[in-house]
Amino acid sequence: MSWGEKFTLQYDRFTAVRQVWPRYQTDTSWLSFITYGGTILSKRRLSKQQIERVQKRRTAASQTSGSIPSDDQLGAEQQGLVLSHYGKQADVENSGEKAVVRCHLRANLGNIVAGDRVIWRAGAEGGVVTAILPRDSELHRPDSFGKLKLVAANVTRMVIVIAPEPQAHANLIDRYLVVAETLNLEPLLLLNKQDLLSTESDLPTLLASYAALGYKTVQISARADDGMADLRQHLHSGTSIFVGQSGVGKSSVIQALLPDHAIKVGALSEQEQKGRHTTTYARLYHFAFGGNCIDSPGIREFGLWHMSADQVAEGFREFRSYMHSCRFRNCSHKHEPGCALLGAVEQGRVSAQRFQSYQQIIASLDAVDVRTD
Ligand SMILES: Nc1nc2c(ncn2[C@@H]2O[C@H](COP(=O)(O)OP(=O)(O)OP(=O)(O)O)[C@@H](O)[C@H]2O)c(=O)[nH]1
Ligand SMILES: [Mg+2]
Ligand SMILES: [Zn+2]
Numbered sequence: 001m002s003w004g005e006k007f008t009l010q011y012d013r014f015t016a017v018r019q020v021w022p023r024y025q026t027d028t029s030w031l032s033f034i035t036y037g038g039t040i041l042s043k044r045r046l047s048k049q050q051i052e053r054v055q056k057r058r059t060a061a062s063q064t065s066g067s068i069p070s071d072d073q074l075g076a077e078q079q080g081l082v083l084s085h086y087g088k089q090a091d092v093e094n095s096g097e098k099a100v101v102r103c104h105l106r107a108n109l110g111n112i113v114a115g116d117r118v119i120w121r122a123g124a125e126g127g128v129v130t131a132i133l134p135r136d137s138e139l140h141r142p143d144s145f146g147k148l149k150l151v152a153a154n155v156t157r158m159v160i161v162i163a164p165e166p167q168a169h170a171n172l173i174d175r176y177l178v179v180a181e182t183l184n185l186e187p188l189l190l191l192n193k194q195d196l197l198s199t200e201s202d203l204p205t206l207l208a209s210y211a212a213l214g215y216k217t218v219q220i221s222a223r224a225d226d227g228m229a230d231l232r233q234h235l236h237s238g239t240s241i242f243v244g245q246s247g248v249g250k251s252s253v254i255q256a257l258l259p260d261h262a263i264k265v266g267a268l269s270e271q272e273q274k275g276r277h278t279t280t281y282a283r284l285y286h287f288a289f290g291g292n293c294i295d296s297p298g299i300r301e302f303g304l305w306h307m308s309a310d311q312v313a314e315g316f317r318e319f320r321s322y323m324h325s326c327r328f329r330n331c332s333h334k335h336e337p338g339c340a341l342l343g344a345v346e347q348g349r350v351s352a353q354r355f356q357s358y359q360q361i362i363a364s365l366d367a368v369d370v371r372t373d
Pocket of ligand 3: 323326331332333334336338339340341342
C-alpha cells in the first residue's frame with residue numbers, strides 16, 4: 001500500500017469518525033495534523049497531488065448535501081418537533097401552527113430522530129434544521145452491523161407489544177424492560193390480538209406474572225376494537241414509543257387510536273406467521289385525547305451488548321433487593337456460595353424463569369445480537 005493510499009484510508013476513517021462525533025469537526029485545522037488510530041499525519045508530508053485529491057473529495061462531499069438553501073435565503077429561527085427522519089431529510093412540525101415541513105439537515109448535526117426538538121428555518125420550499133435541542137432521553141438499538149442506532153428521543157413511556165402471533169418471547173420482553181428501567185421510561189405491557197388467544201394459551205399467565213412485579217399491563221384487540229378505552233387511559237400524557245416484534249400489530253394499534261390517519265399495516269407471512277417489517281421509519285403522532293406516540297419498526301432480537309452485567313441485573317426490578325446482599329461484593333450471581341439472588345430463586349421469591357432470562361442475556365452480552373428476520 002502506497003503512502004497516498006494509506007492517507008486516503010486514514011482520511012476516510014477520519015471522515016467516518018467525524019460523522020459520529022460532530023464536535024470533533026474542525027474546518028481547516030485537519031490539514032495541519034490529523035490524529036487518528038495513533039497516527040499523526042502532518043501537513044508537510046502531503047504532496048500537492050494529495051492535497052488536490054483531498055480537496056476534490058471535500059467539494060464532492062459538500063455537494064452531496066443537496067440543494068440546501070444558503071443562510072440569506074432562510075427565514076427566522078423557530079422551534080419544531082421532528083416527526084420522522086428519512087436519510088438526509090426530516091419532517092418537522094412547526095411548534096406554532098402545527099404545519100409539517102420537509103426539512104434538509106444542516107451538515108454535522110449528528111443523528112436526528114423522531115421526538116427530537118429542533119431549531120429550524122423556513123426556505124422557499126421546505127426548510128433547514130440548524131440545531132438539535134438537548135434531549136431528555138435517547139432510545140438506541142443496535143443495528144445489524146453491531147453499532148448503536150438512535151431510534152427516538154424524548155420518549156417517556158415504552159409500550160411493549162406482544163401477541164399470540166408472532167409468538168411472544170419472554171426474553172425479548174425482559175430485554176425491553178431492562179432498557180426501559182435503565183432509561184427510566186415507564187413500561188406498559190400490551191397484549192394485542194386477544195381475539196386470537198386460544199383457551200390453552202399461556203400468554204395471560206405470562207402477562208399476569210409481569211403485573212405481579214408491578215408492571216402495568218393491558219389486553220386488547222386492535223382488530224376487534226376491544227379494550228381500547230382501557231389503553232387510552234394509559235397513553236394520554238407524555239410520549240409513548242411502541243416496540244416489539246414485527247407483525248404484533250404496533251401500527252394497527254396506533255391506527256385504531258388515530259382514526260384520522262392512514263397508517264400502513266402489513267399481513268404476516270403465511271408460512272411462518274412472522275411480520276414483514278412493514279414500518280420502516282419511526283414516526284411520531286399526536287393523540288386527539290392527549291399525549292404522543294411513536295410507531296417504530298419491529299425487530300426480532302434486541303441486543304443489550306452495550307450494557308454491563310450489573311446494569312442488566314439492575315434492569316430486573318425484583319433482583320435489586322437481593323443482588324447487593326450477596327456474601328461476595330463482586331458476586332456474579334452464577335454459582336457463588338452465599339449468593340442472595342440464587343437463594344431468592346431457590347426459595348421461589350424470584351421467578352426461575354426471569355432468572356433464566358437474565359442469565360441468557362448475560363451470556364449473550366459479548367455477542368452482537370441483532371437479527372432482523
Ligand atoms: N387478529 C388480529 N390481527 C391483528 C390485530 N392487530 C393487528 N393485526 C394484524 O397483524 C398484522 C400485522 O400488523 P401491523 O400493525 O402491521 O404490525 P407491526 O407490529 O406494526 O409490524 P411492523 O411494522 O412490521 O413492525 C396485520 O395483518 C394486522 O391486520 C388484532 O388485534 N387481531
Ligand atoms: Mg408497523
Ligand atoms: Zn450473588
